[in-house]
Amino acid sequence: MKVPECAGHDHPKGRRARLVSEEALDRAARLFRALGEESRLRIVVALSQGEACVTELAGASEESLSTVSQRLRVLRAENIVVRRRAGKHINYALADAHVTELVFNALAHASEVPARPKAVKKKSTKE
Amino acid sequence: MKVPECAGHDHPKGRRARLVSEEALDRAARLFRALGEESRLRIVVALSQGEACVTELAGASEESLSTVSQRLRVLRAENIVVRRRAGKHINYALADAHVTELVFNALAHASEVPARPKAVKKKSTKE
DNA sequence: AAAACAATTGAACAACTGTTCATGTATAGA
DNA sequence: TCTATACATGAACAGTTGTTCAATTGTTTT
Numbered sequence: 363m364k365v366p367e368c369a370g371h372d373h374p375k376g377r378r379a380r381l382v383s384e385e386a387l388d389r390a391a392r393l394f395r396a397l398g399e400e401s402r403l404r405i406v407v408a409l410s411q412g413e414a415c416v417t418e419l420a421g422a423s424e425e426s427l428s429t430v431s432q433r434l435r436v437l438r439a440e441n442i443v444v445r446r447r448a449g450k451h452i453n454y455a456l457a458d459a460h461v462t463e464l465v466f467n468a469l470a471h472a473s474e475v476p477a478r479p480k481a482v483k484k485k486s487t488k489e
Numbered sequence: 490m491k492v493p494e495c496a497g498h499d500h501p502k503g504r505r506a507r508l509v510s511e512e513a514l515d516r517a518a519r520l521f522r523a524l525g526e527e528s529r530l531r532i533v534v535a536l537s538q539g540e541a542c543v544t545e546l547a548g549a550s551e552e553s554l555s556t557v558s559q560r561l562r563v564l565r566a567e568n569i570v571v572r573r574r575a576g577k578h579i580n581y582a583l584a585d586a587h588v589t590e591l592v593f594n595a596l597a598h599a600s601e602v603p604a605r606p607k608a609v610k611k612k613s614t615k616e
Numbered sequence: 617a618a619a620a621c622a623a624t625t626g627a628a629c630a631a632c633t634g635t636t637c638a639t640g641t642a643t644a645g646a
Numbered sequence: 647t648c649t650a651t652a653c654a655t656g657a658a659c660a661g662t663t664g665t666t667c668a669a670t671t672g673t674t675t676t
Contacts, residue, residue, distance in 0.1 A: 389599035395525030
């Protein structure tokens with residue numbers, strides 16, 4: 363007996379129409395990748411509370427200036443943060459509202475999920 | 490002459506109050522990391538158009554079943570996609586609306602930015 | 617039950633990325 | 647101008663991650 367498979371098909375090997383441009387995809391992936399490190403994400407979250415200079419960020423995480431600066435470099439390369447000189451210091455801030463939303467969205471998703479389902483393997487619970 | 494520096498401070502080394510839980514941060518970072526690969530993101534974008542089975546996804550990207558399956562495994566580990574058997578095939582779909590929003594947000598951010606500003610170094614345009 | 621199809625998984629190697637250190641640059645103050 | 651402060655950067659090493667192959671599991675069909 364035939365069961366319904368995927369979208370009525372027989373799996374043509376041709377590639378489908380581009381949904382988004384290659385470049386946008388590449389940039390979006392880079393953006394995600396930059397946010398995908400706990401240490402960098404921590405910085406971004408900190409900056410979502412307001413701008414801060416490198417020394418402050420380093421102090422808050424008890425890490426070296428250099429280390430933090432390297433992280434900020436990555437974030438800056440993806441236009442996640444912007445900087446601006448303020449006297450001796452250089453203040454960093456989130457680049458735009460998209461970034462803030464992105465982070466909040468991710469945190470929302472992160473707290474919704476039931477901690478690694480792990481497929482509780484009972485007898486015949488197929489799902 | 491004293492210029493305003495960071496938040497009225499003298500850089501106390503103490504760590505500030507936790508803004509979000511360690512666990513949420515970790516999960517969010519993992520989520521971002523999973524989305525931060527062009528190949529996986531491509532799959533997610535494809536699934537934002539509707540569910541599809543592994544064979545379809547492999548066909549669309551002209552890659553091996555195994556490769557695609559491995560990618561789906563990563564996405565599944567972060568609860569980005571869910572699967573469901575449909576006859577011979579296993580259909581994958583985005584897990585929830587958060588994911589869709591996340592992707593659209595990222596793509597929006599990606600297309601907003603003017604292709605690597607690169608700090609057009611004029612004479613005294615400090616910004 | 618056997619064959620065919622669909623998808624998953626473990627392991628291995630290559631490629632990538634983060635952290636650290638040492639050095640370099642820019643601004644402020646004396 | 648000289649020194650101190652604040653930050654950035656290049657290079658190197660280690661840890662992480664992606665892709666591929668071979669073997670395995672689960673489902674449908676004959």
